[in-house]
Amino acid sequence: MGKKIVVLTGSPRKNGNSFAMTESFINAAKEKGYEVTRFDTAFMNIGGCHACETCYKSGKACSYDDDFNKIAPVILESDAVVFTMPVYWYSIPAQIKAAIDKIFSLVVGGKDIAGKECALIACCEEDDMTVLDGVRIPVERTAAFNKWKMAGSVLIPGVLNIGDINKTDGCVKARELADKLFK
Numbered sequence: 001m002g003k004k005i006v007v008l009t010g011s012p013r014k015n016g017n018s019f020a021m022t023e024s025f026i027n028a029a030k031e032k033g034y035e036v037t038r039f040d041t042a043f044m045n046i047g048g049c050h051a052c053e054t055c056y057k058s059g060k061a062c063s064y065d066d067d068f069n070k071i072a073p074v075i076l077e078s079d080a081v082v083f084t085m086p087v088y089w090y091s092i093p094a095q096i097k098a099a100i101d102k103i104f105s106l107v108v109g110g111k112d113i114a115g116k117e118c119a120l121i122a123c124c125e126e127d128d129m130t131v132l133d134g135v136r137i138p139v140e141r142t143a144a145f146n147k148w149k150m151a152g153s154v155l156i157p158g159v160l161n162i163g164d165i166n167k168t169d170g171c172v173k174a175r176e177l178a179d180k181l182f183k
Contacts, residue, residue, distance in 0.1 A: 004078045006036075007036060007039070008041055008082070009022055009096065010097075013162070017159040017165035020171055021121045021154060025082065028178035031178075034178070046067050049102050049104060049105075052064075055104075056109035061109060062102055068098070071102075072102075075106065076111055078116065080116055080118065081116055083120050084120075087131055087134055091135065092139075100138070114146065114148070118143040119150070119177055120152075121174050122155055124156075125160040129157050151182075152180040156170035
């Protein structure tokens with residue numbers, strides 16, 4: 001069986017630009033024989049971390065039983081974690097941020113998550129590439145903290161309206177990102 005990838009999306013817009021790039025990435029990854037599991041965090045019930053540090057004391061990643069407990073075991077089993085999202089107010093959308101914050105439960109719970117690969121697919125409305133720093137830097141720091149190899153990022157500025165991504169090379173770059181994993 002091929003490598004396992006978990007994809008966490010952060011957009012509430014199912015036909016949006018980050019979703020289009022996500023689909024391109026997933027299709028390419030599956031063509032390479034990778035097993036892909038996708039979680040659309042905007043449509044899940046994931047609360048913020050309560051910093052209670054009772055992770056795994058109830059047998060589940062988070063003592064506050066929400067949908068992150070569906071994601072956690074998949075992250076543990078995966079060889080790569082891919083985050084996809086638009087920039088919201090110069091930062092990570094709340095829905096996926098809650099899931100990223102709860103990855104801390106794996107650390108507190110003593111789970112060995114080191115050695116995975118990580119990638120980022122993101123886009124923003126503005127043409128200024130530095131706007132994407134609000135998602136790029138936290139994801140890169142998350143990867144470094146967890147001892148994950150950052151395999152690559154696809155960062156596309158200047159896309160607001162549904163379909164704008166088709167005027168860029170974003171979907172092509174997202175497909176190519178699948179080639180950068182596990183090298």
